[in-house]
Amino acid sequence: MISNQPQVINLSPRSLNIHEINVLTKGLSFIPKPKFHKFDWIKDVNLFTRKIALHKFHSLQMEKTAKRYDLAPSDMECLNTLIALLEENGDDTGNTGYTNLRPKSTFTPHIGEYSNIETFCTLVCQEIEKLDEHSVNASVPHNITKIELQALKNLGDDKEIVIKKADKGGNIVVLSIEQYRKMVLTILEDSTTYSVLTCNPTMRFSSELMSILTDARGSGVITDKEYDFMKPISPMLATFYALPKIHKKIQPSPGRPIVSGCMNLTQNSSIYIEKILQTLVCQLPSYVRDSKQMLNFLSNCNISNDTLLCSLDVESLYSCIPHDLGLKHVKYYLDTRGEAHSKHTEFVLQLLQFVLTHNFFIFDRTFYRQVTGTAMGTAMAHPMHICIWDGGNNLLLMART
Structure with a gap:
């Protein structure tokens, strides 16, 4: 029988005892029995x-x-x-x-x-x-032994290690704090993708966003409710972390960059853009909703035995696309709605440009801004990339003109 439990991959110099390993194999979403209050x-x-x-x-x-x-x-x-x-x-x-x-x-x-x-x-x-x-x-019986509970406490108290879920496969990876920091800084030191900020820009960026939203509401492009939804109220700082790509079989393991932007400045603006783009994306001829739809499509195809099924993978998809390219192709699909929506198209592009160019976060007490691509995790990233890659080579040729 195949076990669904994740494997624990220890890349740190710290030795793990059997009880610590048992606790980690329960998964990072495991919660010991909570106390009644x-x-x-x-x-x-x-x-x-x-x-x-x-x-x-x-x-x-x-x-x-x-x-x-x-x-x-x-x-x-x-x-x-x-x-x-x-x-x-x-x-x-x-x-x-x-x-x-x-x-x-x-x-x-x-x-x-x-x-x-x-x-x-x-x-x-x-x-x-x-x-x-x-x-x-x-x-109420415990869902963990006393020894395992102590092992969990020991792992939590150890400030010299970082425990992360692997990028793929669902395994648990243990790294030393220096290994993890080096993995993250290798990503952030790429000056073509990230730049260092000298201070927290939240107040200044909030003022810029408010100006965009106020103008849009004043001209009737968005409703009062949409304005209130996107209006920044005590936004939280986004944080940066990375998931180790142990499946790459490279040492040291590279990391997949993730920006945790829950309740950050642009979260709701990104959700708004995603709502707008999703209605367009679903109408694209190349759009596939999920794996089930793909299987249904293939079941109706007459595929010969000598046919090769191929897929393409874009390396660093979320960080490799220039902002101007993204705006160009999103504008193309927004324009298909007609002249009656021109004011709204102009607003969406302005808001999208703001979200793309104001993706900032903190790591190790240093502020960064992403200067190309989108944050992996922001709502509008997925439909925007579908707009860009729809048409395959034709769109790539358009980008060169």
Whole structure:
């Protein structure tokens, strides 16, 4: 039987004992049994209660609207579906917005208006308060032995090693801090792809983004909700890390660059661009949604025994494409929407240029900016690259003209 457990590949000078290896083979997503805390449970109950109250609130609003227009509940559901589709697709002038993106709602109905929901929340929280935390923790069996728990602690406390998932294969790689730092700096010292910044540019870049968004909202290109979605509010710094490419069989192992941009300055702008481009990408003749679609396509092809199936791999795809090339081909596909969308096309290209040229991050207390390509992990990277490579050699020839 084939084991699904990952292998542990130790490239560091530190020796791993059997218990440390056993812990690592559980995978980097493994979580030891969490401790019971009353506060966390009561918080979760209140969050669940909010969901129920929101569902009740919107159901009542739907009933009121249905009565006002003398509609059956089923007709009201169909109407809401049509409205949602209209909001998602917009119209030729873009008055309803090109996306349905909006900030996450913080609205909470007054629970007191729904006595049964309020009673449920109160009674459950009272029962949680009666529980003894020590007894509850003792009653739930551990999913890890005490020796393995200590081994996990020892690995976490060791500041001389870095533990990463391998780039491919799902294995776990252990490197010394110097090995990992050297692997990352080998990537970042490529001056054709990255440049060093002298300070944190978040405030300056935020001001530039706000100017772009404010102009777009003022001219009616984006809606207030889209503006609020992309507007930077206390953006976090993106961080840089690398996954060791041990499958390359090269020593020392090269790394795959990853920018972790969760809640960073351009995250939501990138999501907006991805939404716009994805509608175009799905219409391209060369677009393949996933492996299942590819298999269905091949099953309908008459392939002879002497046919060779080939695939192409682009080395360093996310960092090798010049920004002007990306903008050129994205503009080509945006222009296919027609003159009615010209203002929106201009805005998307301006926003895309900002996202491409303001991809900055921190590593080892130093700020960097990526000067070519896109960050691996940003939402708009995938559809943008499909736009660029669609047509294969024809697009490559266009890039040389």
